[in-house]
Amino acid sequence: MEESRGNVWLAVAGLVLNKAGEWLVVKKKYGGLKGKWSLPAGFVKPGETVDEAVVREIREETGIEAEVSGIVGLRTGVIRGEVSDNMIIFLMRALTYHIHIQEKELLTAAFLPKKALESDPHTSALLLHLLQAEPLIHLPVHDGLNPGDPFGYTKYQVYFKNSKN
Numbered sequence: 001m002e003e004s005r006g007n008v009w010l011a012v013a014g015l016v017l018n019k020a021g022e023w024l025v026v027k028k029k030y031g032g033l034k035g036k037w038s039l040p041a042g043f044v045k046p047g048e049t050v051d052e053a054v055v056r057e058i059r060e061e062t063g064i065e066a067e068v069s070g071i072v073g074l075r076t077g078v079i080r081g082e083v084s085d086n087m088i089i090f091l092m093r094a095l096t097y098h099i100h101i102q103e104k105e106l107l108t109a110a111f112l113p114k115k116a117l118e119s120d121p122h123t124s125a126l127l128l129h130l131l132q133a134e135p136l137i138h139l140p141v142h143d144g145l146n147p148g149d150p151f152g153y154t155k156y157q158v159y160f161k162n163s164k165n
Contacts, residue, residue, distance in 0.1 A: 005043060011087040012054040013041035013075075015130065016066045018094045022111040025127065026061060029107050037117060038124040040109070041087065049155050051141065054090045062109045063100030066092040070138030071159045075126065089130075091138040137161070 016024035025037040042057035044050055051068045058066045073089040094111075101109045117123045118131050130136065139159040146156045 008084045010044045013039040014058045014092045016092040026109040027107040036124040065095040070140040072136045
């Protein structure tokens, strides 16, 4: 059963690095990124934070376990004048390295060196932009912050950069 997301979409993508500094990339079977190298990505589900969603999406699509290092960007746009399409891009570190793709959605997945992605004609525009922005600066997570009980949060994360980090 396909979920209805309404007209405001919140998605996440993971820029996952392995020990060699290679990027985890995927080729989707469908949509505007069909056959293009792009970041593993997907939509946030009810009851999860965006950082939980990106860890889940990476695992579901590629079998890779990864941890969040921080946020490197936000992509936002409006589709056909009516759908607000928003994606938070996370910098992540691979904890495992054996790829097992989700065959329903992906053609393939691989850890590739940046040079190979820069010269590949199948690299997506967003991925090329991120490659050109290297080295990427990220907003790290700050644990232990909570705005207080009156708000009723069961989970809470804040990402920001300050002079101390």
